[in-house]
Structures are given as C-alpha cells and as structure tokens.
Amino acid sequence: MDAAVISIWVLRLIFLAMLYAFLWMVVRALVRDLRAAAREPTTELGRLVIVASPSGEPAAGAAFALDAITSLGRDVNNSIVLEDEFVSATHAALTYRGRAWYVEDLGSTNGTFVNGSQVDGLAPIAFGDEIQVGQVRLRLERARA
C-alpha cells in the first residue's frame, strides 16, 4: 500500500470520528440538560401566577404550584388566600380532571371571570388563560419542565 492510499484512509476515519465526536458532545449536553430539569422536582400539575393584585397580598408576580384541587378565596382555609375586599370567603376552585383544567365558581358575590367572560358554574380553562377573582387577576401556566 502506498502512502497516499493510507493517508486518504486515515482522513476518512478522522471524518467519521469527528461526526461521532459531535454527537458525543451533543448527547452529553442533552443529558446534562435533562438531569438539570429532573433535579427540580415537578409534582405540580400547573402554576398559577398572580398578574395583578391591587391589595398587594399576595403580590403580583407571585406564583403558586397547583395540586389537583386548589381553592381560592379570602378565608384562611383556602389553598391560596387572596386578601382582596372583592373576593368572597370561598370564591372559586381550580380542578384538574382527566387531562384538563377547570375553574368553578363557588357561589361568589362578585363572580369569577375567564378571559373577561363570566363563569357560571364550571368552565374549562387552558394554560395561558387569565382568571379574574375580585380585583385579582391570575394566569394559569404550565408547570416548569
């Protein structure tokens, strides 16, 4: 075998090796990314973010991890207590049934609104929707992945 043939052969192998070097680097990065995501425990089904809260309790920008049933209201026994004078003691409940979220008005005085339209009884909501309870506006978001 002469030198030219051998060096061409070596070049070919280096090229293939480089392809796998790239894949190796990428897979390492992907695994690191997935590990980092797994380290943050996400048993939550969704998040509720306070968009606006005139009374300041809870403050706008606060986020709550949601369980399958979350109640909203002024009473201290609610999962999320909203200190707002237009919020009833037990105002509304967020439930996760099957594969979808629902909001239910629990007979509040001032009503519950989804994207500006009033809820009578039960209404399905999706991630990104905005819920208004009293003067408090909240947004349903996907759990952090």
Place this chain on the structure above:
Amino acid sequence: MSAAPRVTGMRAVGQEPRRFRVAPQLRGRELGLLVIVGVALYVGSVSLGATQRFREQLLEGEPGKVDMTTPADAGLLLIYLGALFLVHAILVMAGRRTDQILLPTVGLLAGIGLLLMERLPQNLAGNLGGLAQTQLVWLLIGFGIIAALAVAVRNDVWLRRYKYTWAAVGVGLLLLVFLFGSETNGARLTLTLGPFSGQPSELLKVILVVFLAGYLSENRPLLVDESTRVGPIRLPPLPYLAPMVAMWAIALGIVVVQKDLGAALLFFAVFLLLLYVSTARISFVVLGLAAFVIGAGLLYFVFDHVRTRIDIWVDPFVDPQGAGFQIVQALHAFARGGLIGTGLGNGLPTIAGRPPIPALHTDFPLAALGEELGLVGILAILGLYLVLVQRGLRIASAAQDEFRAILAAGLSLVIGVQAFIIAAGNLKLIPLTGITLPFVSYGGSSLLANSVIVGLLIALSERAREPLPPPRRVGRLRGLFDRGAA
C-alpha cells in the same frame, strides 16, 4: 401584532419591558459545537479533495505525490462556515436565552449535504454555476431565515390568532398546485411563477403545523371529552372530528391529484402524532391508522402509480432495469458502502457523467452517503435527526402554554418524520416516496421551509420572562361544558 398593551400586568412587578433592551449573551455551548462542526467539515472536505486528486492522478497514469492538506473547494467551505459563525454572532448579539444545540446540528447536516453536492457531477441541477454553488446560495438564504426568525419572533400572536387564515393560505397553495402545477417525474408538485419555481408542499407542512397547533390547543378540552361512543371506541363530539376527516381527505387528495405520496404520508403522520401529543388518546391514533389502512388499500386498487410503488417495494428485482432501477441501484450503493464506506469522492461510479441512481441529489442522498460513509456514517446522520427531534420535544415540554408546546413538537416532528420517510424509503424499509432529506438534499424549497422550522424552534425555545400573548377566547366553548357542570 404588538403585545404592548399586555405588558402592563408585568410592569406592576417592577419589570421593565425587555422588548428593546439588547444585551449580548454568550453562547458557549453553541460556539464549542460549531468549532467541532467546522473541524469535521474541514476534514471531510480535505478527505474529498485528496480522494479526487488521487483519482485524477490514477487516471493520468502513474500516481505521484498527492496533496493531502487542501480542501476540495476551500472557497465554498469558507463561505459556508463563515455564514454559520455569522448566525452564531447574530444570536449572541441578540442576547436571547435560546437553544444552543439546534444551530450546530443543522450546520453539520447541511455541511455534509454540501460536501455531497460538491462531489456529485455539477451539471445535475442548479443554474447558479453548478450544483454545489446553487445549494450554497440556498443555504445562505436559509441561514438568513434562521437568524431572522430566531431574533425577531418574540410573540406568537400572529401565528395563533390567524390560524384559519393560515389554513386558508395552505389550502390555497394546494389548489394553486392542483391547477397550475407542472409535473416532474410523474408527480405534480412544482409551481412556476415567472423565473421562480418551488414546491409549495414544503411550505405547506409548516403552515399545517401552525394551524394544527392553533386548532388543537384551542379545542383540546373538547377533544378529550368523550360524548360519542361507537362500540368500544370513545370519540369526541362529532363536529370536532370534522377537521380530522378533512385532514384525511386532504392527504388523499394530494395523493390522487398531485401524485405526491411522500407529502401525503408526511402530513398524515404529523397530524396523527400531534393529535396524540395534544390529547394523549391512543384511540385517535388507532382510528387514524385504521383510516390510513383503508385509504391506502383503496388507493392501491384504484391508482396505478400507488400500485407500482408498492410492487417495487415488495420486489424491485422483478424489473431491475425498469421500474425497480432506482431502488436496486440504491441497494447496491448501500452494499458497496459496507461498514465504513468507500470514502467521500470514492464511491458512485458515474455512467456517462451521471450517477447511476436517478434523482440522487434530491431523493437519494442517503444512498450516496451510505456508499461513501458507510453504515457508521449513516447512523451518525440519523443520530443528528434524532437530536433535532429531541430538542424540539424538549422545547415543547418546557413551553409556557399549549400552543407553543404543540407548535414546537409539531415542527420538530415534521423534520423527524420526513427524514424517516425518505431514509426508510431509500433503504427499502417502506415503499419509496419522493421527498427530500431535510437539510441534506439539494433543493431550495426544502431548505427554506426547514430553515423556517428551525428558526421558529430557536425562537420558541426562549426561557420565558415575557408576558404571554393575549389569551384565547373561551366563551364559545362554554355551552358544551355546562352539561357537565352539575
């Protein structure tokens, strides 16, 4: 189009609007991967150049000393890598915290494609000075699209709000092709407008995903509702099945009128996958597969071109010089390649100045790469597509809302499914359907459409600190759910 009014809610938290504040953000991982891509493509190009020079000397007679250091076409490689790093620089300057893996992966795939184009006879196609140069021009435009979308798309309202408009545009494109399309190789899929010609089905796949993401994210609660029962199968309310039936009909229509089996298969597969992604109902998939089997069976008996494809797939060696020629040649190419291939520039004997496999540069690049890079090389290339799909699904799982999640999943699955359809077709795993291998095949429409996909994916991957776009209306759905309220 602007999300400006929605910013007010977030200002209360004390965040200033980020819209016009640009702080460069280093993208170390992307840079590192791009350096590997650069070295790999340089080595590949040198390997190709050395092989070509060596073969020339062999033809001339006594081989002397062969130059083992210069790449095959240094200018082309330099421009290509320059463009890749320029996109990286633009993304750094834009300062968004977006995905850093998509760009290098696409860069490597397209670079391998470019090496293949350099190596094929330059008169196969392309009117900008040969195959490779034309491909390079399209790639540069594609990188421009990726950079522009990755930097500029901050808001998806224009996508989700006008989903029916997008659907109408898609159907309009399809009709245009039905009416004015010209046939190439028996499939009517090229649309010529003056000096420009393109294949709208490539763009259509992006539009389809945008529409499906909008439709599925809005109607998901209804689709998982099971009010209709047919025997053991539980179905959503019948009116909401209509778009799915329409999709099935469109796929059939594409096959019948356009004779484009690949696009039809791609659309239908992506549609079923997205249905599953958004509802997690296996029954939809079973139903869709049943519809597919029925449709495919019908087509097999009614249409000749479908029957020939299936017959070739079952046994190409019945007519190795005629109908089965392409696939038989491809199988031989894979066989010649073996484990590590013959090396770039060393395979593919040409017959009268053309490679033996017809439409090699568009439909059979995998066969060419299989011969020159071998099984090892092909597995690496398929691995790169897997990386693209994984990144897309990861972006989907981290998305803030359903529209973005379904959109990201759909966009990456389009690339993945398309790569699978043509790769499996080349390998005679499934019947061959003419479709491009994303980023590797020669062809402007395909490169541009796939660049749009990657650009959107990078934009969607941003770690969110922005306000969400205006929520969708919910009023229309309320009536139906009042039933279940008690």
